[in-house]
Amino acid sequence: MQTPAPIDLASFYANPDRSVAVLNYNEHFMSSIFDLVNSDELAQFVQLFLTEQRAKTPADANPATTFNLVTPADYLTTIKAVLTDRTDAYNQFQPAEILASIEDLYSYYRTYLRVATMTIKQNDVMASEFMMIDQQFNDLVIRLYRTIEEKLQGHANHVYRQVNAGSTACVLLQKVNWPVPTGYEALKDIRFMSRLMLRPPMMLHTKSNKRKGHFTATAVNPIENFTGTNEDWYCYPALIGESLAYIYFHRDYLASGLALANLFQLADRDQIVGKKPDLVLLFGTPGVAGDDQPENGHYFYDAQNQLYVGQVPYNDQTTYFGYMKKMCLTLHNLHMIAEKRLPIHGSMVKITFANGQTKTVVFFGDSGAGKSESIEALQAVADEQIASIETIFDDMGSFTLADGKLYAQGTETGAFVRLDDLSSEVAFNNMDRGIYMNPEQKNARVIIPANTWPRVVAHHEIDMWVYANNYDDAIGVHRFTDQKSAEATFVAGKRKALGTTDEVGMSTTFFANPFGPVQEQAATQPIIDAVFDQLFKDDVYVGEIYTHLGNDKSQAKLNESARDLLAELLAL
Known part of the structure; x- marks a missing residue:
């Protein structure tokens, strides 16, 4: 079936190919059930819905008993007749047939990402007001649906579910x-x-x-x-x-x-x-x-x-x-x-131990190396030795040399992580704040808030920097005593790809970071040299943790590596 053309009104845009809909409250804000049911927006969306439904309807279906085969005008006429309790509403179709189609229409609309927008001048609409306006529209859509539903089924619902019927999000534009x-x-x-x-x-x-x-x-x-x-x-x-x-x-x-x-x-x-x-x-x-x-x-x-x-x-x-x-x-x-700062592909956490000590650890490596998994394993094996773990950055940060000191900063206030990498505790604790991408598919992701911007961009000292080694069969952690071999390992960027990108098997990426350093290797190398000079001058722990994710993906081995890491941190 060829995807129908998008609806493109000044007040309403809907693209079935991308399942995106945009409502423009400045152009038309519907304030009543009858305003909604008589709107051009609903009429065009019904036409879009019926076009897709007809493609799914068997060729031998009887038009006399299949409500989805009526014209958009007749569809809306029937809905209005039901709403106003007209006796001719059921001359051709039974209530159950109409109700089944209405349920499909309502569900189809909710498969779209529905974004409401309001364009403002200066600050004439405060945050609380735009949310209230959007809530009114959501209440209107669900009230229309329930009114039709209860009239067709002949009784009130026994259970009400307060879903986001009208919009998924609302945006103030300026x-x-x-x-x-x-x-x-x-x-x-x-x-x-x-x-x-x-x-x-x-x-x-x-x-x-x-x-x-x-x-x-x-x-x-x-x-x-x-x-x-x-x-x-x-x-x-x-x-x-x-x-x-x-x-x-x-x-x-x-x-x-x-x-x-x-x-x-x-x-x-x-x-x-x-x-x-x-x-x-x-x-x-x-x-x-x-x-x-x-x-x-x-x-x-x-x-x-x-x-x-x-x-x-x-x-x-x-x-x-x-x-x-x-x-x-x-x-x-x-x-x-x-700006002569060194981009770091990795995760940085500040660990507060039960004894009051704090240590800042940077896990380094390309996608799938085991950065997030190592943090999860560390938390799992720590028992009560760790009071808290604060995420400073989840995927990308930078090292800066200033006044003879090395410090780190983050980039993101949130985390974009694979659902498979999250412990059930972390996943469920953040469910009510998460944006989930294709949760039923392989490589499903969630974007969750992690920290505040002032905290992320603060200057953080570094106690430990470890390379996430997912390809060697060793267990535990290894501290580099030789600066050249340490730098060579980090610069080589080896990993066994896990299929989170289009790469498979062993690969190398300059400084494990295809997002800047790969493109500007000549400019990046002197910064790398200077950073390693400072790290070894300050006797910072530079090493690698064996994650096993590219081999047998053994949780037991990763946990054992995490225990060694914990012991090293407590000994620093």
């Missing part, structure tokens, strides 16, 4: 004046996300569930191919570490755009008005013909404006949230390298 460089005028009128209201747990589904390839440099600024408008594009202004990023995306990527709220700090208005960003991402715009991996994404450094510009094309593959996240981090890491 135009922001910032110093738009020459050549970037197409971005001037695109609205910024000012406030977001999410209704977690959010279960989102995308057409892709895995990232492929690398992002590469392009010789042409992606802004030259940008054709978006303020009607179909939005901007999420993010603080990625201390980098200011303006992340522009097509509305069909709202699943990824909303998920950013659980991962990167949303910048305040006073942090963006009149401020030129460090990074700009155009997500869902064409690339340049002839570029390497045109289906994947590219970056460009605009030296004149001192601006890193990223581009990811509109296609099914890039619906996976990893593309949005990793391109943001690639641009940030390139910015860090230019």
Whole structure:
């Protein structure tokens, strides 16, 4: 079946190919059941629904008894007759047949990611007001559904479930004046996300569930191919570490755009008005013909404006949230390298022990090496020896040398993790805040808040830095005594790929980080050298932990390695 064309009204957009719907409350806010049932928005959505239903209906179905085969006009006429208790409502179809179709329509609408928007001037709508307005619409949709349902079944419901009937999220949009460089005028009128209201747990589904390839440099600024408008594009202004990023995306990527709220700090208005960003991402715009991996994404450094510009094309593959996240981090890491900071692909935690001691540990390695699993195992074997573990960064951070000292900072305020990597305790404790991506599939992910932005970007000293070794068969941890062999191990970036990307088997990645250091190896190497010099000068523990994830995935062996790690930490 060919996917029907999107609905594109000023007040309502629905794309069945991406299962994304956008409601514009500024254009039309429905305040009553009859306003809703008589709306053009509902009429067009019913037509979309019936088009898809007919494709699923057997060819020999009897039009006289199959309600899904009526015209959209007759469908709505019947609904209105039911609502007003007209006796002719059931002249052709039985209540049970109508009810079954209404249930399907209601369920079909709720399969969409439904995002309500309001565009404001200055601060004329406060946060509490926009949430209240959105709740009114949700109440209206569920009231219409229940009224029809109870009339058709002939009695009131025995159980009521307060689902998010109208919208999944609501966004306040606002135009922001910032110093738009020459050549970037197409971005001037695109609205910024000012406030977001999410209704977690959010279960989102995308057409892709895995990232492929690398992002590469392009010789042409992606802004030259940008054709978006303020009607179909939005901007999420993010603080990625201390980098200011303006992340522009097509509305069909709202699943990824909303998920950013659980991962990167949303910048305040006073942090963006009149401020030129460090990074700009155009997500869902064409690339340049002839570029390497045109289906994947590219970056460009605009030296004149001192601006890193990223581009990811509109296609099914890039619906996976990893593309949005990793391109943001690639641009940030390139910015860090230019500032002589070292991007770190890993997780950093601050452990508070029961005896009052605190230790900061950085787990290092490429995707699937066992960084998150090592932290989980450490927590599992610690019994009561660990009072708490604070996540400073979950995937990417940076090391900075300043005044003869080395410190670390994070980038993300949240975590984008595989569901399989989470303990049941962590998974259930965060369920009511999570944004879940394709939870029924392999490589299912959840994005959960982890820490506050001021805490993430604070200057943290480092007590231990360990490489997550998932390929050797050893057990425990190993401390490097030789600086050259330590640096060689970290720079080689060996791992056995687990299928979280398109790689399989043994692989090597420069400094275990394909998001910046790989692209700028010559600029990164001197920073690596300086960092290792400082680490060994300060006698910081630099080693590796054997995770076994690339071999037998033995939890018992990983737990044993975690016990050795715990012992080393307590001895520091």
